[in-house]
Amino acid sequence: MKVLELKGVSKSYRLRRFWGRGAELTVLREIDLTLHRNEVLGLVGESGCGKSTLARLALALERPDRGEMRFLGEPFWELPGRRRKSLRPGLQAVFQDPAASLNPRHKIEALITEPLRLQGVPRTEARERAAEMCRLVGLPEEVLSCFPHQLSGGQRQRVALARALIPEPAVVVLDEPTSALDVSVQAQILNLLVDLQKRFGMSYLFISHDLPVVLYLSHRVAVMYLGEIVELGPREVFFSGPLHPYTEALLAAIPGEGRSVKPLRGDPPSLLRRPPGCVFHPRCPEAGALCHREKPPLREISPGHLVACHKR
Amino acid sequence: MEGGPLLRIENLVLGLKGRSYPLVGPVSLAVDRGEIFGLVGESGCGKSLTGLACLGLFPPAVTPLSGRVLIGGDDLLALSENERRFFRGRRVALVFQEPLSALNPVLTVGHQVEEVLRLHRGLSGTAAREETLRLFSEVGLPDPETRLRNYPHELSGGMRQRVMIAMALAGNPDLLVADEPTTALDVTVQAQILALLLELRKRRGLAVLFISHDLTVIREVADRVAVMYAGEIVELAPRESLFAHPSHPYTRALLEAFPRLGVRQLRALPGQVPPPGHWPAGCRFAPRCPEKVPACEKEHPAMKALSAEHAVRCLRR
Ligand SMILES: Nc1ncnc2c1ncn2[C@@H]1O[C@H](COP(=O)(O)OP(=O)(O)OP(=O)(O)O)[C@@H](O)[C@H]1O
Ligand SMILES: Nc1ncnc2c1ncn2[C@@H]1O[C@H](COP(=O)(O)OP(=O)(O)OP(=O)(O)O)[C@@H](O)[C@H]1O
Ligand code: SF4
Ligand SMILES: [Mg+2]
Ligand SMILES: [Mg+2]
Numbered sequence: 183m184k185v186l187e188l189k190g191v192s193k194s195y196r197l198r199r200f201w202g203r204g205a206e207l208t209v210l211r212e213i214d215l216t217l218h219r220n221e222v223l224g225l226v227g228e229s230g231c232g233k234s235t236l237a238r239l240a241l242a243l244e245r246p247d248r249g250e251m252r253f254l255g256e257p258f259w260e261l262p263g264r265r266r267k268s269l270r271p272g273l274q275a276v277f278q279d280p281a282a283s284l285n286p287r288h289k290i291e292a293l294i295t296e297p298l299r300l301q302g303v304p305r306t307e308a309r310e311r312a313a314e315m316c317r318l319v320g321l322p323e324e325v326l327s328c329f330p331h332q333l334s335g336g337q338r339q340r341v342a343l344a345r346a347l348i349p350e351p352a353v354v355v356l357d358e359p360t361s362a363l364d365v366s367v368q369a370q371i372l373n374l375l376v377d378l379q380k381r382f383g384m385s386y387l388f389i390s391h392d393l394p395v396v397l398y399l400s401h402r403v404a405v406m407y408l409g410e411i412v413e414l415g416p417r418e419v420f421f422s423g424p425l426h427p428y429t430e431a432l433l434a435a436i437p438g439e440g441r442s443v444k445p446l447r448g449d450p451p452s453l454l455r456r457p458p459g460c461v462f463h464p465r466c467p468e469a470g471a472l473c474h475r476e477k478p479p480l481r482e483i484s485p486g487h488l489v490a491c492h493k494r
Numbered sequence: 495m496e497g498g499p500l501l502r503i504e505n506l507v508l509g510l511k512g513r514s515y516p517l518v519g520p521v522s523l524a525v526d527r528g529e530i531f532g533l534v535g536e537s538g539c540g541k542s543l544t545g546l547a548c549l550g551l552f553p554p555a556v557t558p559l560s561g562r563v564l565i566g567g568d569d570l571l572a573l574s575e576n577e578r579r580f581f582r583g584r585r586v587a588l589v590f591q592e593p594l595s596a597l598n599p600v601l602t603v604g605h606q607v608e609e610v611l612r613l614h615r616g617l618s619g620t621a622a623r624e625e626t627l628r629l630f631s632e633v634g635l636p637d638p639e640t641r642l643r644n645y646p647h648e649l650s651g652g653m654r655q656r657v658m659i660a661m662a663l664a665g666n667p668d669l670l671v672a673d674e675p676t677t678a679l680d681v682t683v684q685a686q687i688l689a690l691l692l693e694l695r696k697r698r699g700l701a702v703l704f705i706s707h708d709l710t711v712i713r714e715v716a717d718r719v720a721v722m723y724a725g726e727i728v729e730l731a732p733r734e735s736l737f738a739h740p741s742h743p744y745t746r747a748l749l750e751a752f753p754r755l756g757v758r759q760l761r762a763l764p765g766q767v768p769p770p771g772h773w774p775a776g777c778r779f780a781p782r783c784p785e786k787v788p789a790c791e792k793e794h795p796a797m798k799a800l801s802a803e804h805a806v807r808c809l810r811r
Contacts, residue, residue: 228680228681228682229651229680334766336766364536364537364707364767365536365707365708365709365748365751365752366536366747366748366751366762366763366766367766368751368753369750369751369752369753369760369761369762369763370762370763370764372753372760372762373760373762391680391681392681392753393681393755394753394754394755394757395753397753397755397756398753398757398760421755421756431682432681432682433755434685435681435682435684435685436681436710436755437681437684437685437688437708437710437711437713437714438709438710438711438712438713438714438754439710439754439755445682445685445686445689446682446685446686449650449652449653449683450650450680450682450683
């Protein structure tokens, strides 16, 4: 069953300028992405490629310029306000910096139970469920009476997770949830995420710039470059191929895998100067004349494995 | 030139002014000429303060409590600030994570490198300009002529890091302290910068103290590796030996916690690193160690040689 769908979604922002008309920055271009029930869908890409923008659209925090966002089969932005409001608790988020997403003046208990109180759950019941949540995410119950600054980064991320899970969402969007954490704490949180997902059967959209992390917990992975999905497939294809040249470069750039790194030339280009043809062609070792001219469609090259490349 | 290692840190202990407990240390290590020495560990273990000490630099609240930092035959800690300044840039130079904060936003990057050349090598005018161009090509900046006139914000993160490296090389140092030089960069750009550092070592015989929290990056570049935990080095070994036979329980835990490609199960280490002032009296890793025995809580282990080059701080080895 499809729990969340982005269909032909595009998003642009108008940039402010000191003079003249601001340029239009197209961040996402015709994104098609489906998240199924009980699935972990990974999204990987380099800085500024539009991952967090996609997260905001998936969370219905922003409305796409074109295309449609469907949640639990319903076209979210077409629904009446009341219906939208009742659906929102089903969409939850965990962001990179828990310090920024937790109000520093509120105690952990208030932070974790806030989504419940918004739904009108009585205080004592909310407290019980918060204590239960703490146990599930591996926090001692005592933290309920602490303030966010009294906790470590890993503990704060557990609080953010408890708060996201307490309304029993269908979808949790995790945007770089472990990028600010140390390796040993990251491993704790990643394993916790895997356990919770198995236990509750909700769906994750897991976003990170770190391909090994994404591959660790995702069932399927989408690779994004300059606001477009260039590859989408089950986890296994990333170990067997064939892959988009950009995905190959990402894999080759992972250090410490015992083979020497082959650097990709150039920097990621700016969204303001989106190359014509294939977005990746200026850095692609295989680019030919067609790649300069024509945008390759995202084609299914084997069941469930899609690649946007003229040479695949 | 003197024989022996280029840099030798002996029992360096750093503390906070007005506090009795140490922040870092005691740390001992030596970096040879042309060697890439990797210093790895989790946040707060003391990597950056150790790196800064190699230049005789200490943040305002931090002070050396004991130990020596020897460059050639000179102990930086025994010198005056004026004397230390002579070493900075000319013998040891620093590159760190966020080049944007190290570069002056209102001056062109060409101007800033020329300034360093004037300061350290007395170059000016055309000579400084030509040397800047040469350095820019050496660090692989595309189109160096144009770059001269760019302001820092006009460059990508990768290009800014190349400018920082060019600036660090301007004084012809023997040792580069590179503190998380690729942590803020995308993986594909990180790969380029790592390749550049390896290239510079080969071409110039430059030694690098390479600081990172990322074991995989260290594995890519370092000849020898020191693993730090709670202010001290717990394992020191040549790269091959460290990754083939990780011996300290913490090193093993770090390796097992790292999401490498294709790993199906991460083994998470429970708990967290104790902050300065709360280090246990025995082994600092004991509260989290899967192998601890009662003695570990009482006795602080010393570094013990497992082979000529591989040493570990663990009572059970
Ligand atoms: N509200 C906005 N107004 C203008 N530009 C925006 C806005 N939101 C995002 N952008 C631009 O869109 C681009 C993509 O940003 P986004 O945060 O989605 O990338 P990202 O992939 O999450 O990057 P990172 O890995 O750095 O988090 C950036 O160039 C950003 O400046
Ligand atoms: N300027 C400072 N003033 C006071 N304490 C400091 C200062 N800089 C660092 N410390 C403390 O000294 C200890 C070592 O810090 P250091 O910055 O060397 O760690 P690190 O290993 O580089 O960590 P990270 O991976 O987060 O960069 C930490 O406990 C830190 O809180
Ligand atoms: S000394 Fe003991 S506690 Fe410390 S690492 Fe070795 S076994 Fe573990
Ligand atoms: Mg983002
Ligand atoms: Mg540091």
